Amino acid sequence: MFKNYLKTAFRTLKKNVGFTAINVFGLALGLATCLLIVFYVVDELSYDKFNTKADRIYRANMQIKFGGIDQTYASSPAPLGATFQNDYPEVERACRLLQRGGYNVKKGNQVIHENRVVLADSTLFDVFTLPMVAGDPKKALVEPHTVVITESTAKRYFNTTQAVGKTFTFDERELYKVTGVIRDLPKQSHFHYDFFVSMASAQESKENAWFSNNFNTYVLLKPGVDAKKFEAKFPALMRKYAGPQLQDILHLNFDSFESAGNRYQLSLAPLKDIHLKSNLMSELDHNGNIQYVYIFGAVAIFILLIACVNFMNLSTARSANRAREVGVRKVLGSRRKSLIAQFLSESIMVTFLATVIAMLIAYFLLPVFNNISGKAMELSVGSLVWLVPALLLTVLVIGFLAGSYPAFFLSAFQPIDVLKGKLSSGFKGGMLRSSLVVFQFFISITLIIGTLVIYNQLKYIQNKDLGYNRSQVLVVHGVYDLGAQSKVFRDEVKQLPGVMGVTMTGFLPTSDYRNSSSVFQERALDPKKAVLAQTWVVDDSYLSTLGIKLTKGRNFSSQMPTDSAAMIVNETAAKLMGVKDPLNKPMYLPMDNMAKTFKEYHIVGVIKDFNFASLRNNVTPVILMYGENTGALSVKVNAANITALMGMIKDKWKSIKPGKEFEYTFMDEDFDSSYRAEQRMGTIFIIFTSLTIIIACLGLFGLAAYSAEQRTKEIGIRKVLGANVAAIVGMLSKDFIKLVAIAIVIAVPVAWFAMQQWLQGFAYRQNIQWWVVVLAAVSAVLIAFITISFQSIKAALANPVRSLKNE
Known part of the structure; x- marks a missing residue:
């Protein structure tokens, strides 16, 4: 039975090869685009999760409000790490990192400036998961003038990963002994270093200076410790240790200092939030932005919805032509559940084919997308563990939704009504299809406005008078x-x-x-x-x-x-x-x-x-x-x-x-x-917006072809009575243009609000210009009209005698 369903489905799809191609290609393009965005979002959300204790690792931040300035730093005072570990039982381990701006490293007769150098406490390997391939992590950074390097660095300098005991000459005078070699840090880390130098080498690490914030301090809390409750102890900590120095420097106690509107507060930031939710002073690397993850996640959903809407629109539109087939099948004894199974099998087959094509498109375009987004994503066995089930579920859900209308609606009709043609009028209103077209162009216009606003802001940044001349x-x-x-x-x-x-x-x-x-x-x-x-x-x-x-x-x-x-x-x-x-x-x-x-x-x-x-x-x-x-x-x-x-x-x-x-x-x-992140975002937005428009136009193209086919007799009669090509094109286009106009009315305020929120992230920004909205609206209307006109002109130029004869 199932084999028969597939055979019948294949013949039906082959018979309507044009609509099948539009359905498959549109859905495949939408799924492929969605997959690429999902890869990007998953990559952004996976930062620092390679650390086995990531849920218990926090970074100390300092908020300083003084002298008319209020800023938060990702760094903290030198003695904070030791204080955490010695005075607070909630802390299992503390570790500090200190940036020095790099070292000059001698390699033969060549001197190489290495920027990816950081000083680290010996507890580094107790806090972070940095697997060591050579050396003992408990002893690696204990002594002064010792260094731990990555595998690629060891190979670059010594042609082997067994580099323990070898030495580096830093800044042409200091010898540092290699005490460990670790695996290269994953790309999804909020810091990337090749050299971890012993903190014992830095004199400032021993200073008891509570008002010099140069160290990035991390704490590993013990299992079960509530970070918020631990954080509540910080005001007392600052009063106890920083208070006496505040008294010595400014002759003020903490209460007087804060009552004057000043602030010197310590807080904790979860390790897994640093990459996307922290862009403070003294960050160890350039972080991402959770706002972009939300935006691209929404774009992925919208593109997938548009592709699905196309698929559903064309499926329901073509199903009208199959009403008579349903009537004949019922007269010949087909049961309703057989008809439902037939329609659903066709829909799932198309969806499966589109998904396979989408996988291939995404696979071959991933290197291009990596280049645009600045990523190094790749499909691994680990990716397939969640990707394959997700895609199979997508096939079933989309296939079921797209095939549900013809499956459950058509199969319920009485054969006598279908064969007498009493259902034909029911397919001319198409309220569902009209709503879906409005939805498609609502998304497209929103993305067009968003793209124009982002481009305008980037252009404003590049051309703004900064108060200095950076040219040449x-x-x-x-x-x-x-x-x-x-x-x-x-x-x-x-x-x-x-x-x-x-x-x-x-x-x-x-x-x-x-x-x-x-x-x-x-x-x-x-x-x-x-x-x-x-x-x-x-x-x-x-x-x-x-x-x-x-x-x-x-x-x-x-x-x-x-x-x-x-x-x-x-x-x-x-x-x-x-x-x-x-x-x-x-x-x-x-x-x-x-x-x-x-x-x-x-x-x-x-x-x-x-x-x-x-x-x-x-x-x-x-x-x-x-x-x-x-x-x-x-x-x-x-x-x-x-x-x-x-x-x-x-x-x-x-x-x-x-x-x-x-x-x-x-x-x-x-x-x-x-502003590379914004530039990349702008480029990606342009690409995704273009793809969204293409997908929407594919659906509109299919619907226009279906509309022209349904009105073949009417067009023939109008031509016989003297209607010209322009009149017929206008007649076929106006209903779709009305839908685009409705989409514009809905999209403009939504897009305006969303982009205003994005622009709030800039102290210096270009207001949304009126021409952005006008250009987006005109573009949408023109794109829709051009798409529809192709089929409309084709129908208007057809020989009316042939169309009337066929009817």
Whole structure:
């Protein structure tokens, strides 16, 4: 019996090959797109879950509100880890990570700058699941000047994973012994390092400084511990340990400090939430965004729904033509359950075929999608464990829903009514199909508006006046490796033809190199007269090279020895000071963590605010101080042949440091990388929106063909009576265009609200323009009309004699 159902289903589908192809291709395209998005979402949600104790691991965050600024940091004080482990029985283990900005590692005659270096406590392997292939995890990071490396790093430097006992030369002077080799960290980790250096090597790790937040501290809670209850103990912890230092520095107790509106609070962030829900200062890596997961998850559901709607629409539309077949089958003795089984088997067969094709499309497009999304996803045996059952369930559900209308509705009719044609009028209204078409174009128009808004915001970001000029600025990294020769390199580069300006400092608007300090307006260090600001050390060429404008006062000058105690503040810092004219105002900067000593400065200039951080955030105070910093060399170039100039700069570098790799970027590229997630999202959105429109148009194309087929006799009569092609096309198109118009009315407010919520994530944003809505609406109408017109014109040009004869 089942074999007969399949054979009959195959013949029926073959007979209507055009509609079958549209059904299969539309559904396959929707399923393939949905699969790719599901892979992306699953990958994003799987971060840090490779840790076997992930449910019990938390990171300590610090929220600081002081000096007019309120910020939360992913870092915490040095003594916090030991305090957790020694004083709180809830904590099983604590571990700290400390970023140092990388090391220069010697390999033969070559010096390689390794950025993926971090200092770690010896408890690292008790907290995180980092399987070791060589060495003892209990002893690996106990001693100073020891290091644990990854497998790929061991192979890169020693051509073997058995590297325990071998040594590295860091920064051309310090020897570090390899005490362990671990497997490469999974891609789904919120930090990625190749070198884990013993924390015992860092002097600052032993300091009892509760107001210096440089360490990323993690705790492993004991089984059964309630994190919220444990977190409730933190205020008492801060009062006990940070309170005495607060008293020494500002001569305030914690109650007075907080009553003045300040805050210095500790909190916990679950490890599994860090990648998607944490974008704080001092993160160990660039994290994702849960908002994008929600958006893409919704898009996947919408695309799958549109594909299913297409399938259901065409299935129900074609079922009208089979009413007479149902009547004949019933007259010949077919039972209702046999008819139901027949219709469902056809529907499930089409769905299964579409699913197989979708799997193949997704498999071959996965590398392309990885390239666009910046991922490294792959189909593994583990993926198939959940994917195959999910797809089989999808086949059954979609097949059943699409086949349920003809199966249960048609099979219930009386044969005499069907054969007399009394049901034909029941298929002309098509309220269900009309509703589904509206739904399809509602989704399509919403996505079109969303894509246009995202594109508009990205364009706004790229063209916004940031307060500095990043165009044609070459940034040479690691200039500090040149030592005393760094000034020589700077001066020689400055003399090259095509060089417009040179500044030497690692503090750049597009860099992650930051330094935050509290600066006081009074010698008594009154917190009410404090400004929490970025304090950057720059030279006298900084402003001119980067095109930062002075609004008051003057620039630094190498001809003025007193400028060693001079400051230039941005407009935001000047505003927070609450003074009418900040020029020549004294400012006091603590020179150590306990503020036992401080240095007096005087403000010599005020600069226009510039965006040194993401445009998601407002500009915060910046204070520039005159001095020497060799973190990087920024070169403003204006050469017709930048390649030749680059070669000359590289030659200068090699002549001073022949074994050291020449590393550089361009400032505009560094800026763009800060918004890579948004750029990728925009690209993916454009692709998915295009696919959604294609899928919707496939369904509309099929329905238009069905509508034209159903009205063949009417079209023939109208042509005989003198109707022209335009009139017939208009007649066939207007009903569908009305449905698109209804979809526009529903989609516009929904899309407007959704994108307004997305834009709230940017402190600097472009409002949704009126033309975005108009363009989306016009595009939807044009796309629908073009799709419908193909079938309408074909029907209008048909010979009326033939159509009437066939009827």
